[in-house]
Amino acid sequence: MNKDKIYLASDHGGYLIKRHIASFLLKEGYDVIDLGPDSEDSVDYPDYAHKLAQTIGENGRGVAICGSGIGISIALNRHLNVRAALCHNVDMAVLSRLHNNANVCVLPGRFVSLMQSEAIVHAFLNGIFEGGRHNQRIDKINQIE
Numbered sequence: 123m124n125k126d127k128i129y130l131a132s133d134h135g136g137y138l139i140k141r142h143i144a145s146f147l148l149k150e151g152y153d154v155i156d157l158g159p160d161s162e163d164s165v166d167y168p169d170y171a172h173k174l175a176q177t178i179g180e181n182g183r184g185v186a187i188c189g190s191g192i193g194i195s196i197a198l199n200r201h202l203n204v205r206a207a208l209c210h211n212v213d214m215a216v217l218s219r220l221h222n223n224a225n226v227c228v229l230p231g232r233f234v235s236l237m238q239s240e241a242i243v244h245a246f247l248n249g250i251f252e253g254g255r256h257n258q259r260i261d262k263i264n265q266i267e
């Protein structure tokens with residue numbers, strides 16, 4: 123049984139997809155930690171992005187969802203330990219692992235169906251980092267003057 127921990131966070135625009143992904147991941151055998159929110163009431167996505175980034179540290183993995191996926195991606199990627207990839211489809215999820223070693227899969231909650239969201243998250247969590255030339259590129263991401 124897979125007992126990897128997966129951390130989830132969203133805003134109201136991603137709440138329903140988050141709830142669906144939580145039960146999908148539980149069925150897949152993951153240990154799911156839902157960082158909120160707990161309803162569709164309006165919230166501010168940076169609050170949940172920052173909570174997720176601070177919780178996953180260097181080695182954790184997460185799934186984050188807002189309406190477009192854009193706001194929560196921008197907030198997540200302010201954190202040096204995060205490589206959050208906005209994935210509209212399975213190919214993007216695969217590439218985000220292969221080339222970017224992404225540690226947070228971001229879904230655009232208002233632009234994916236429940237079934238698409240499952241397929242994207244499945245591809246992300248099972249994706250493998252290619253390493254090699256991509257290591258030096260990833261190392262340069264945080265090398266800001």
Ligand code: RB5
Pocket residue numbers: 133134135136167188189190191192193194
């Ligand atoms: C919330 O209405 C919406 O702005 C948010 O979910 C997201 O799309 C922001 O980028």
